[in-house]
C-alpha cells in the first residue's frame with residue numbers, strides 16, 4: 001500500500017481565487033512566551049491561521065452552490081461522501097481558459113477503468129504547471145456543458161480537479177457547479193500531484209473539517225494505491 005498526497009500546501013502568501021479571503025499565518029505562542037507558565041523546562045509554540053473555507057485543497061459543501069433552504073452545510077454532509085474507490089483521467093493539453101469537452105473526456109476514459117459511483121479525478125495539469133504562482137488562480141481550463149453532461153451520465157460519487165475550479169474561469173454559466181447543485185454530487189478543487197495517480201485505481205480520502213455551518217472545508221486529500 002502506498003499513500004499519495006493530493007494536497008496543496010497552506011502558507012501565507014499562497015495564491016487564492018479572486019476575491020477569496022487571503023491566507024494569514026502568524027506565530028501566536030512562542031516557547032519564550034509560554035515558558036513562564038511552567039515550573040519545568042516545558043514550553044510550547046503554536047500558530048494562528050485564517051483561511052477561506054474554500055482554500056486551498058478543499059471540498060465544496062452543497063450550501064456553497066445551492067441557494068435552496070436546507071442545502072447541507074459541510075458539517076451536515078454524510079462523512080462517507082468524502083472517500084471511496086476511484087480513478088483519475090488525464091485531460092492535460094487544454095490551454096488555460098479554453099474548454100475541456102465531452103470529446104476530451106471520452107478520449108481520456110477510453111482506456112480507463114471508470115465505474116459508476118467512483119471518485120472521479122480530472123488531471124488538467126494546472127497545479128503541476130502553475131501551482132503557487134500568481135497566474136494559477138485565473139489560468140486554467142474548465143469543462144464546458146458537454147463535459148458537464150458527460151459527468152452527469154457517468155454518475156460519479158464525487159469528483160475533483162487539480163485547478164481552482166472545474167468550470168472555466170472565462171465562463172459565465174458555470175455548468176459544472178450547476179451540475180453539482182442539480183445532482184447533489186459535490187467536488188474537490190485545488191488537488192495536486194494527480195500525475196501520480198492517472199490511469200490507476202485507488203481509494204481516495206478527502207475528509208473535511210467539521211466546521212459548523214461551513215460552505216466548504218480544506219481537506220488533506222490522499223490516494224491509497226495498492227502497490
Ligand SMILES: [Zn+2]
Pocket residue numbers: 060165166177187189
Ligand atoms: Zn466549487
